[in-house]
């Protein structure tokens with residue numbers, strides 16, 4: 001469960017340039033909210049709209065699958081939700097904090113404390129054991145080594161890797177490496193988990209294990225998870241699915257799994 005300090009010192013109620021003073025989507029708060037988000041990139045003499053008035057709400061314990069063709073804006077949405085890229089218009093809110101209202105330092109802290117990220121490739125350090133990968137991540141967040149070790153052990157157990165805690169990446173299968181990656185992303189007790197193609201490097205059986213694990217941990221850790229996937233086979237494990245097309249996001253449709261829990 002989330003235990004880390006929350007960023008709560010939002011600046012006074014001046015709106016960022018281009019942000020609306022009212023909610024385009026819904027007034028109810030959620031762990032992750034995008035409200036009327038538009039992101040453009042320079043494109044020759046003009047601009048390319050990567051995200052077009054995107055609205056999205058994902059609550060604690062919910063998992064959204066995000067699908068769409070290549071170039072439709074999925075990675076841009078994750079980058080904006082991670083507060084790594086600032087949109088020209090709209091509001092990105094994480095755990096109740098409007099990212100645009102924060103100083104850069106506080107936005108970095110918000111990301112560190114509240115956002116976990118998982119990419120296609122686990123990017124584990126070759127010389128560290130699975131357990132040390134997690135402890136290092138918590139050390140870098142400023143957590144105590146003792147609590148980091150206890151938390152690492154608990155997370156490795158949750159992802160079924162207790163017996164592999166002392167192994168280095170080259171001694172782990174691709175699926176095991178991705179499970180270490182997932183445990184590492186959760187060690188800071190984030191509110192939001194952003195997952196980009198977690199199964200791209202895995203075979204079918206391992207992919208299914210990883211996606212089902214993400215769905216279970218989303219509930220157990222009460223995180224708001226957004227998972228980009230090319231493979232619609234894994235969508236039923238999520239609570240809802242939304243499609244990106246040319247920067248526009250469809251209304252999320254609940255899956256069978258999320259019929260009663262999706263807002």
Ligand SMILES: Nc1ncnc2c1ncn2[C@@H]1O[C@H](COP(=O)(O)OP(=O)(O)OP(=O)(O)O)[C@@H](O)[C@H]1O
Pocket residue numbers: 041042048049050068069070071072073074075076077244
């Ligand atoms: N840094 C950038 N500068 C300029 N254009 C960009 C940049 N990043 C993305 N784009 C463009 O924005 C659009 C959306 O790209 P994005 O990577 O978000 O799509 P995607 O759905 O994640 O694609 P893929 O599935 O291939 O990863 C594309 O037209 C892309 O070329």
